Amino acid sequence: xxxxxxxxxxxxxxxxxxxxxxxxxxxxxxxxxxxxxxxxxxxxxxxxxxxxxxxxxxxxxxxxxxxxxxxxxxxxxxxxxxxxxxxxxxxxxxxxxxxxxxxxxxxxxxxxxxxxxxxxxxxxxxxxxxxxxxxxxxxxxxxxxxxxxxxxxxxxxxxxxxxxxxxxxxxxxxxxxxxxxxxxxxxxxxxxxxxxxxxxxxxxxxxxxxxxxxxxxxxxxxxxxxxxxxxxxxxxxxxxxxxxxxxxxxxxxxxxxxxxxxxxxxxxxxxxxxxxxxxxxxxxxxxxxxxxxxxxxxxxxxxxxxxxxxxxxxxxxxxxxxxxxxxxxxxxxxxxxxxxxxxxxxxxxxxxxxxxxxxxxxxxxxxxxxxxxxxxxxxxxxxxxxxxxxxxxxxxxxxxxxxxxxxxxxxxxxxxxxxxxxxxxxxxxxxxxxxxxxxxxxxxxxxxxxxxxxxxxxxxxxxxxxxxxxxxxxxxxxxxxxxxxxxxxxxxxxxxxxxxxxxxxxxxxxxxxxxxxxx
Numbered sequence: 348x349x350x351x352x353x354x355x356x357x358x359x360x361x362x363x364x365x366x367x368x369x370x371x372x373x374x375x376x377x378x379x380x381x382x383x384x385x386x387x388x389x390x391x392x393x394x395x396x397x398x399x400x401x402x403x404x405x406x407x408x409x410x411x412x413x414x415x416x417x418x419x420x421x422x423x424x425x426x427x428x429x430x431x432x433x434x435x436x437x438x439x440x441x442x443x444x445x446x447x448x449x450x451x452x453x454x455x456x457x458x459x460x461x462x463x464x465x466x467x468x469x470x471x472x473x474x475x476x477x478x479x480x481x482x483x484x485x486x487x488x489x490x491x492x493x494x495x496x497x498x499x500x501x502x503x504x505x506x507x508x509x510x511x512x513x514x515x516x517x518x519x520x521x522x523x524x525x526x527x528x529x530x531x532x533x534x535x536x537x538x539x540x541x542x543x544x545x546x547x548x549x550x551x552x553x554x555x556x557x558x559x560x561x562x563x564x565x566x567x568x569x570x571x572x573x574x575x576x577x578x579x580x581x582x583x584x585x586x587x588x589x590x591x592x593x594x595x596x597x598x599x600x601x602x603x604x605x606x607x608x609x610x611x612x613x614x615x616x617x618x619x620x621x622x623x624x625x626x627x628x629x630x631x632x633x634x635x636x637x638x639x640x641x642x643x644x645x646x647x648x649x650x651x652x653x654x655x656x657x658x659x660x661x662x663x664x665x666x667x668x669x670x671x672x673x674x675x676x677x678x679x680x681x682x683x684x685x686x687x688x689x690x691x692x693x694x695x696x697x698x699x700x701x702x703x704x705x706x707x708x709x710x711x712x713x714x715x716x717x718x719x720x721x722x723x724x725x726x727x728x729x730x731x732x733x734x735x736x737x738x739x740x741x742x743x744x745x746x747x748x749x750x751x752x753x754x755x756x757x758x759x760x761x762x763x764x765x766x767x768x769x770x771x772x773x774x775x776x777x778x779x780x781x782x783x784x785x786x787x788x789x790x791x792x793x794x795x796x797x798x799x800x801x802x803x804x805x806x807x808x809x810x811x812x813x814x815x816x817x818x819x820x821x822x823x824x825x826x827x828x829x830x831x832x833x834x835x836x837x838x839x840x841x842x843x844x845x846x847x848x849x850x851x852x853x854x855x856x857x858x859x860x861x862x863x864x865x866x
Contacts, residue, residue, distance in 0.1 A: 374809055395797065403423060516572075548605040548608040608652055648666070655811060675691050746774070767792070793832075
């Protein structure tokens with residue numbers, strides 16, 4: 348590995364580089380995430396040709412505040428594009444298109460004339476606007492945007508900047524400053540400041556776009572006191588947004604899509620009822636619900652899944668799990684039961700069940716479908732029989748049971764029965780966990796050969812826009828699975844365990860309620 352780029356094996360490198368200098372072309376995906384940015388080259392078979400990656404610092408200036416240096420992220424992106432091409436041994440003219448996937452709700456405001464951010468980017472995890480959430484009409488926002496008022500989304504972050512930075516609101520009303528999520532920021536810089544655009548998936552996460560019209564909603568902008576002049580124009584997820592100027596001059600920027608929606612697309616979840624779950628620090632489960640938005644009555648988010656050119660938009664239901672991989676990290680760092688994250692599987696495999704022990708990891712409250720921010724983590728069912736193996740097993744099962752709760756809510760909201768789950772993310776390397784998820788959900792669980800599904804989704808969307816791939820069936824033909832797990836646990840036993848898990852969740856909520864003197 349050199350400078351964050353993944354090199355090909357040396358014995359084959361010279362021949363492959365020579366071949367690549369011929370007629371072969373590639374799609375470049377920029378995956379701009381919360382902790383790092385990656386640039387990945389894909390060929391027509393959806394094979395990863397080269398990867399370049401760089402982490403960027405997280406800033407926590409006050410409790411609850413999380414910020415990024417957007418200018419640093421752009422500088423990193425330029426360098427990473429070059430490293431990826433150098434690693435693959437190809438020229439600029441061999442890049443057919445650029446696709447962008449990004450952390451979705453992070454807000455950037457910058458000067459239209461100079462391109463300099465007026466303040467640090469406010470990250471999706473930031474909670475500084477929590478006091479403003481209660482002032483908003485929850486029904487209005489849910490009906491128009493599919494989202495509940497929350498610090499998670501972009502609108503209140505932008506409002507905070509307009510209110511906090513002296514003179515910024517007047518400049519915004521004059522059109523002197525621009526707002527965008529990270530896709531807009533990268534598109535604007537790649538095109539030399541010519542294009543101020545976003546796509547429907549990112550716009551749907553601002554709390555400002557009408558889900559039905561796919562346009563900025565004038566009433567919501569007025570409620571949030573955000574001048575329309577600072578907003579990007581909304582486009583589909585797959586079309587030519589413009590051409591690059593400074594880096595890869597002349598190459599079309601042909602896709603922009605939020606990271607979790609990119610994973611849905613990269614997993615080729617193109618039919619209503621198709622679903623994927625990305626297991627990382629937390630878990631994000633999205634189900635394609637087709638061309639009509641499904642309003643959730645069970646604690647899920649209604650969002651845009653993707654839109655390809657002028658085709659009808661595909662909507663999705665989304666359920667977020669706050670704690671998944673971070674529970675394993677806590678067992679490693681907080682309890683010292685394991686030395687590395689991968690050891691959790693080995694330890695859990697020393698027993699055949701959890702011994703009656705259940706862990707509810709409500710470290711930051713409970714997300715979907717409960718949305719109980721006051722809940723706190725609990726371990727129930729402890730006896731002298733319990734060993735660290737049982738605890739490890741309960742850790743893995745906690746992720747599976749949380750997934751089951753979200754799937755049950757999705758089935759109820761959509762009227763579609765989940766028939767299988769496509770998975771990706773770091774935790775999917777744990778084979779025991781994948782088997783437990785299959786057992787708990789009672790459906791097959793499939794892990795794809797290409798683990799970089801976020802980047803692949805951005806590449807697919809860009810490739811479709813320029814004809815690199817012909818259609819969605821062409822994309823499905825690239826799909827190869829690396830692992831498949833079938834449900835095998837006893838149904839009656841599984842139902843009994845689910846009831847115990849639900850009682851454990853009740854304990855997590857009850858513990859906090861009693862602590863606050865509530866009924």
